Amino acid sequence: MANWRETLILIVIFSLHSRAFQHSISAQEKITMMFSESQFDGGSQISNSPAAAANRDTFGLVPLTIKQISEASHSGDDKSNFSVSGADVVNVTVVGMVSNIKERNTDVTFTLDDGTGKLDCKRWLNEPFDRLQMEEIREGVYVHVDGHLKSFKGEKHVAVFSVRPVTNFDEITFHFIACIHNHMRSSKDEKIKRDGEVLDLTPNTPIQNGTNGSLSTHSSQNSVPFNVDGVKGFDQMVLAYLQLPANYGNEKGIHTDELAQKLKLPVNKIMESIRTLEDEGMIYSTIDEFHYKATSCS
Numbered sequence: 001m002a003n004w005r006e007t008l009i010l011i012v013i014f015s016l017h018s019r020a021f022q023h024s025i026s027a028q029e030k031i032t033m034m035f036s037e038s039q040f041d042g043g044s045q046i047s048n049s050p051a052a053a054a055n056r057d058t059f060g061l062v063p064l065t066i067k068q069i070s071e072a073s074h075s076g077d078d079k080s081n082f083s084v085s086g087a088d089v090v091n092v093t094v095v096g097m098v099s100n101i102k103e104r105n106t107d108v109t110f111t112l113d114d115g116t117g118k119l120d121c122k123r124w125l126n127e128p129f130d131r132l133q134m135e136e137i138r139e140g141v142y143v144h145v146d147g148h149l150k151s152f153k154g155e156k157h158v159a160v161f162s163v164r165p166v167t168n169f170d171e172i173t174f175h176f177i178a179c180i181h182n183h184m185r186s187s188k189d190e191k192i193k194r195d196g197e198v199l200d201l202t203p204n205t206p207i208q209n210g211t212n213g214s215l216s217t218h219s220s221q222n223s224v225p226f227n228v229d230g231v232k233g234f235d236q237m238v239l240a241y242l243q244l245p246a247n248y249g250n251e252k253g254i255h256t257d258e259l260a261q262k263l264k265l266p267v268n269k270i271m272e273s274i275r276t277l278e279d280e281g282m283i284y285s286t287i288d289e290f291h292y293k294a295t296s297c298s
Helices: 002-019 027-035 066-070 128-135 170-199 233-242 256-263 267-279
Strands: 061-063 073-075 078-084 087-089 091-103 107-113 118-124 142-152 155-165 283-285 291-294
Touching: 061 170, 066 091, 066 118, 066 155, 091 170, 118 128, 128 155, 142 170, 233 256, 233 267, 233 283, 233 291, 256 267, 267 283
Parallel strands: 061 091, 118 155
Antiparallel strands: 073 078, 078 087, 091 107, 091 142, 107 118, 142 155, 283 291
16 A cells, blocks of 8 residues: 555645646546547557567557556566556556657667656657657656567566657646556456456356255255345355345344355455445344344345
């Protein structure tokens, strides 16, 4: 959480700067600039060398801070792809200040600093448009960079396929917010995926309270499908068991030890799910803090 507190502080600082930066761009135009115009060159993708740009691909752009990029790990056996917050990353979008520009006939390299770290960037000059874009870039200027994330000898860099000056400092604020949103969404998706793999959960998998007290996947009038809206993973299993007609009719509720035994889950996981479901108003305690009932039957 400390890293994201630092990022939020940066957002506040950039927001204060933006108040003094006069502009005539409407709110709709700002949104279009951030999420559409910044990707206008997405169809003309980068290449590993000054070869023709026709080989450029069209992977989606992922908003990241430079600190996130520096901490990115390789995704699986494919050393050309990276993983950030559990999600695969190929193309990235970064906002920061330019420094250390070095120009050559074939390419331009520069360093980008967004306050969380520094990142080396390279723009190949394959076409006249590439040169035209780079003419607007100067040291000390904030820019919006789209490019392909790469690694060479352990050092990450971006092969740039689009770069433009920031004309509205609100765009910097929007970018950091987008980074936080992407991180939270990816982390949540990764947790759901991880819980699902451990439990081998699939949609509409029923849970049944059989005569021998075991769980079964056979359909019957006592089965409850795993399809509760907004509830997934361990929480879903606990809620489904409590919503079984036989358990719902138990005035004393179901003991946490029974939940752990029947669902074959650790007691600490059961308690975490109970706290979550109780906060959501889906279950409540009965005779003591160890007995719980669902607020509704399946």
